[in-house]
Amino acid sequence: MQRRQFLEVTMGALALGAMPTLASAFAGSSLTSGDAADAAAFLKERRFLRTRFGHIAYVERGKGDAALFLHGFPLNGYQWRGALARLSPYRRCIAPDFLGLGYTEVAPGQSVAPDAQVEMLAELLDALSVDRVDLIANDSGGQAAQLFLAKHPHRVRTLLLTNCDSEIECPPPALAPVIQLAREGQFVAQWLAPWLADKALARSKDGLGGQTFTHASNPSDEAIDVYLGPLVRNPERTHAYAMSLDRNWLEGIGPKLRASKAPTRIVWGTGDTIFTRRGAEHLERSFARSRGIRFVQGARLFFPEEYPDLIAEEARRLWQV
Template identity: 60%
Template sequence: MQRREWLKLTIGTLATGVLAGLRPDVAEAKADAEAAAAMVIDTPLDAVAWHAARRYLKLPQGRIAYVERGAGAVALFLHGFPLNGFQWRGALERLSPYRRCMAPDFLGLGYTQVTEGQSAAPDAQVEMLIAFLDTLDIGQVDVVANDSGGAVAQLLLVRYPQRVRTLLLTNCDAEIDCPPPALKPVIELARKGQFVAQWLTPWLADHVLARSPQGLGGMTFTYPQNPSGEAIDMYLRPLVEHPDQTHAYALGLDANVLAGVEATLKQRNTPTRIIWGTGDTIFSAESPGYLDKTFGNSQGVRRVPDAKLFFPEEFPDLIAEEARRLWGV
């Protein structure tokens, strides 16, 4: 029997067994587990496949959109701004044979439908993730995070250390750089209700502009052909359609949400690895060294020459390599 047939059979059997023993409400939330398992090896996660695989979990905070692939121990992938879980499609393809990989969309971003009046600040994102995990009866997770998702990951480790098995951080906030100065114009435009209209709507309409030095691509992607047309549409369309939620997310990043976490992070013994793109112009070049010294069980820093903020989307093999080393698989 070929390895990929064996993996499908094994994962499908595990999914069936798990479903049989779940509470009815949890079983309903996991009803598509076998179908997801069957996709583990062979189905590329392009936009069509991602839309087809998307599920929703109803929580007090809203209907949380997420995609999962694989079985077994859970890995939780936290995306950046203004992206969504689609950022991690390449990592899910490569890592789903080793983990049950889950990529939710944050409150205020992507396809998550937010309850009216619900905060989208990082503190609220942490509580949403805990409710997400609790509802699905998931205990510990391996966390992989980028950009503002990295700030949420650090808060998760500070407040719920027992839930984080390992932490793989890419370019993101640190207490000494939160929010980064480059984000201030975005926050000010969001405060005026103009960020979507002045930045995101033109990028969605003109992909050449979106990839230009003044666009999402030029500012945050390493290669000039990125993001792809389907990625631009996947990321920006839901934000343009719901500008108030998008602005609420941006305004939630105004304060230094990591103020005071250094002492606690030094006490945490969670294995943590940092991968940092050196071409990033958003976050401080001092941050990876600071984070390396701050985490109580840092496994060091890997620097990726010339890579910009959203390099995890462009270098999924590197993410998979580092994640497997950290996970010991």
């Protein structure tokens, strides 16, 4: 099985004439450096909160009203380092690592399925004395954000979704080979471990970077270590996370999303080979208080990491600060 299968899904033709080019959309943005000092500093900031789900790893910056940042798969809270740096003057920014990913230590026998993630997030917020949050999410973190909103609508002040699951793409077809390899206990050995060992391979067209990052220089060596190191060291929990995605967790969620009073903004990279424009349009129609879609031409799945200025701009507009 080819690694490329992980990240290929057919997209319909996109009418891009009215969309901003990468140059204009990201004018004034700067890529996060991802160098050794950056990674070391972020890891040093990481805290652990003991819960019934395990020891939840998270980074917190700023004060005041809280914003909760939910990362994608196979990433962790480090994905949001640039956004936290830009938004912490305006919010108490909290970026946890999901159960089964990153540096969170999962309790024995604990489920890492999306419904358990929602319960974990609620307990984390309770422990941090946070009542309501502005949610910002990407990839499978967007699925968790929608589930959290559906179960705890009163706890979500605003919602900013980037490329992620929707009710009509959950899970996306491209995830099928990952789930199958996880069932066979081979996902880590066949894909993640080789990428961790060979950073050039990880950034190649057949690797994590080439298929999910917009720029060929990403992710950096340090980011690859931060993201994939914990997953390779804990293959069983990594496989459990992947296998837990093998159902449509968003099925039937439409009425609860439409009932939400939280202003919602969609920011969508059109170069994504995992989630389609159709999914973005479905999400935009799902929220009664939608603030529309911003399409970013050519940007791939994990573009929020690469262009934190864009995320900060959209978040501040949504928050009206």
